[in-house]
Amino acid sequence: MLETLQQLLWSGDLIYATLRLTTPLLFAALGGLMCERAGVLNIGLEGMMLGGALTAYVVALRMGNPWLGILAALFVGAITGLLFAVVVVTFRANQIVSAVGMNILMLGLTGVALRAAVGLSIGQSPAPTIPIWEIPGLAGLPLIGPVLFAHLPFVYLVFVLAGAMAFIFYRTTWGLAIRAVGENPRAAETVGIDVIRVRYATVVWSGIFAAVGGAILSIGYLNTFQEGLTAGRGFIAFSAIIFGRYTPLGTLLASLLFGFTDALQLRIQAFGVQIPYQFLVVLPYIVTLLALFVAGRSKGPAASGLPYAPGEE
Amino acid sequence: MKSGLSKRLEGLRSIGLGQALSWTLPIWAVLIAFLAGSVIIAGAGANPIQAYVALFRGAVGNGGLVATTLVKSIPLMLAGLSVVLAYRASVFNIGGEGQIYMGALFAVWGGTLLHLPAGVHLPIVLALGMVGGFLWSAIPGYLKAARGFNEVIVTIFMNYIAVAIVSYLVHGPMRESGWNYQSRAVDESARLPIILPGTSLHLGLVVALAAAVLAHILLFHTTLGYRLRMVGFNAEAARYAGVKVTLITVLAMALSGALAGLAGAVEIAGVQFRLLEGFSPGWGFDAIAVALVGQLHPAGVLLAALFFGALRTGANSMQTAVGLPMVVVQVIQGLTVLFMMIGAAVQHYGLWRPARREK
Numbered sequence: 082m083l084e085t086l087q088q089l090l091w092s093g094d095l096i097y098a099t100l101r102l103t104t105p106l107l108f109a110a111l112g113g114l115m116c117e118r119a120g121v122l123n124i125g126l127e128g129m130m131l132g133g134a135l136t137a138y139v140v141a142l143r144m145g146n147p148w149l150g151i152l153a154a155l156f157v158g159a160i161t162g163l164l165f166a167v168v169v170v171t172f173r174a175n176q177i178v179s180a181v182g183m184n185i186l187m188l189g190l191t192g193v194a195l196r197a198a199v200g201l202s203i204g205q206s207p208a209p210t211i212p213i214w215e216i217p218g219l220a221g222l223p224l225i226g227p228v229l230f231a232h233l234p235f236v237y238l239v240f241v242l243a244g245a246m247a248f249i250f251y252r253t254t255w256g257l258a259i260r261a262v263g264e265n266p267r268a269a270e271t272v273g274i275d276v277i278r279v280r281y282a283t284v285v286w287s288g289i290f291a292a293v294g295g296a297i298l299s300i301g302y303l304n305t306f307q308e309g310l311t312a313g314r315g316f317i318a319f320s321a322i323i324f325g326r327y328t329p330l331g332t333l334l335a336s337l338l339f340g341f342t343d344a345l346q347l348r349i350q351a352f353g354v355q356i357p358y359q360f361l362v363v364l365p366y367i368v369t370l371l372a373l374f375v376a377g378r379s380k381g382p383a384a385s386g387l388p389y390a391p392g393e394e
Numbered sequence: 395m396k397s398g399l400s401k402r403l404e405g406l407r408s409i410g411l412g413q414a415l416s417w418t419l420p421i422w423a424v425l426i427a428f429l430a431g432s433v434i435i436a437g438a439g440a441n442p443i444q445a446y447v448a449l450f451r452g453a454v455g456n457g458g459l460v461a462t463t464l465v466k467s468i469p470l471m472l473a474g475l476s477v478v479l480a481y482r483a484s485v486f487n488i489g490g491e492g493q494i495y496m497g498a499l500f501a502v503w504g505g506t507l508l509h510l511p512a513g514v515h516l517p518i519v520l521a522l523g524m525v526g527g528f529l530w531s532a533i534p535g536y537l538k539a540a541r542g543f544n545e546v547i548v549t550i551f552m553n554y555i556a557v558a559i560v561s562y563l564v565h566g567p568m569r570e571s572g573w574n575y576q577s578r579a580v581d582e583s584a585r586l587p588i589i590l591p592g593t594s595l596h597l598g599l600v601v602a603l604a605a606a607v608l609a610h611i612l613l614f615h616t617t618l619g620y621r622l623r624m625v626g627f628n629a630e631a632a633r634y635a636g637v638k639v640t641l642i643t644v645l646a647m648a649l650s651g652a653l654a655g656l657a658g659a660v661e662i663a664g665v666q667f668r669l670l671e672g673f674s675p676g677w678g679f680d681a682i683a684v685a686l687v688g689q690l691h692p693a694g695v696l697l698a699a700l701f702f703g704a705l706r707t708g709a710n711s712m713q714t715a716v717g718l719p720m721v722v723v724q725v726i727q728g729l730t731v732l733f734m735m736i737g738a739a740v741q742h743y744g745l746w747r748p749a750r751r752e753k
Binding site: 124172173174175177182185186192193194197308313316319320323357359360363366367373390 | 434435437438439486488537541542543544546547548550551554555558559561562565566679682683686718719721722723724725726727728729730731732734735736738739740743
């Protein structure tokens, strides 16, 4: 028993899988964090991921090049972000309900587009995938080399981005503007910050980030797309922001925890432990709920969720 | 805390709860959604006009199809009412799907394990369905009211968990031997009778209509309903007025879950009789569009459910006629929700008023 447990937990594979599974989550979460700090709640991350995943798959399949798939996902992510921004920033529609509508729309849209693009041969059309990039010099290290330095390029990138985001948030005027808009848009406007522009920019970026997260799922780890591929990862990403107390580092750690949970449940499944797989599959959701419970009232930016009209009273 | 409350208030106002929404708004939202949907259908390589004609014919083309539309509307009516009840208290319950599963599960337990005389069995089975939904949604209700959780996130995760529990049960303990992954069928005495001979239309329609009437009475003619709406409209003021906001919030969510659970139970007792994986095609999510298009009003919900029930029925024929997948329905629903929200916001804030006129 103890030995099994040791084998289960004490392995490079588990760390490897944790990093791998954290990456798409963290992409979406960092994007969500950005617009959240500017005062826009984005529960639409799920749909945006889904859009990115489908686009990347279809374009990679048609063009025969996974990088073009990523490029297209970036573009579609930006468009979805822009549309969401039009709805919630310009029209000032309720952010939560609109995002739920957006998720329903994206679920349908990706289903229709998949059928239009691939027809009925879904599953028989593997797309080219993003290759693993071993970091020269480091990947050859014993033990840690294959675990830490032999991943998709996006795995390294996302951790760099998390650091960059912390820098941008706390060390640049841009970051100050974002935080000011999220805390007190009126005051931000008084000092000359264009609130609407900041919100648009961050929401568009959140769309791009989420789409990359989705694209990694479809043409990074798989070579295909299926309806509802993201399976709630966008919502887990959203929770990671809350559990991470709205900071880049916290979000990173929370995403790692959720990525680890997912890696662990897959590993337990592979080990053939006598737990019904249905319960293992939902482990990440349960852990996320517990994490939220432990986190208690994690306070978001003061203007979070509030629409804003410039130049009014 | 204060900011949280005023925030929630703002959220409600921006969907137009604080004022009567124009009754034409849902019609416009649906029309524009269909228009935008036609662009997407054309993009998918089908002829939108042909698609919509097939949709229409498939929904109400003959008596049998009308009956099917009605049957498909029943769970949407109940799930739509469920969303309304919570929404009125400013809780956004998108856990309908999980609550439907739990209601169905409890109903199947009652229908297969209890053996009671006809006339007693059925009401007990339906009541058990409500209990299942009630208990399952009381959890997110509590987490929101007492711990400040975002109910959208919690209910979504609980949807996954409920679906997993049912999946486990029909694969294992509840699996009928020799059959596919499904439970035993409920007793004859636990089934809803057909009310229109020769069709599949069952008594569940009457149950749904009665639920709408009761929901209307509860919301607008009882103290509980008054408090519930008060919490929804202005939680802070309600608290000052002595309303137990936490309790009302939990109760609103739990009652909402009971209605969704009833939707699951009615579907079991009226149509499917057994529990199986993928039991619901997503009624819990359809219910959001139903509730919004129904203007968060029980009578409106009935009409909206008929409309979306027709959409689901018609989508079947559309699939065979022009080769569009069923998920087109979701495209239209998602667009409808978005346009409803935009419409409500425009009505509330005015169009383009945000433009910097002062500058």
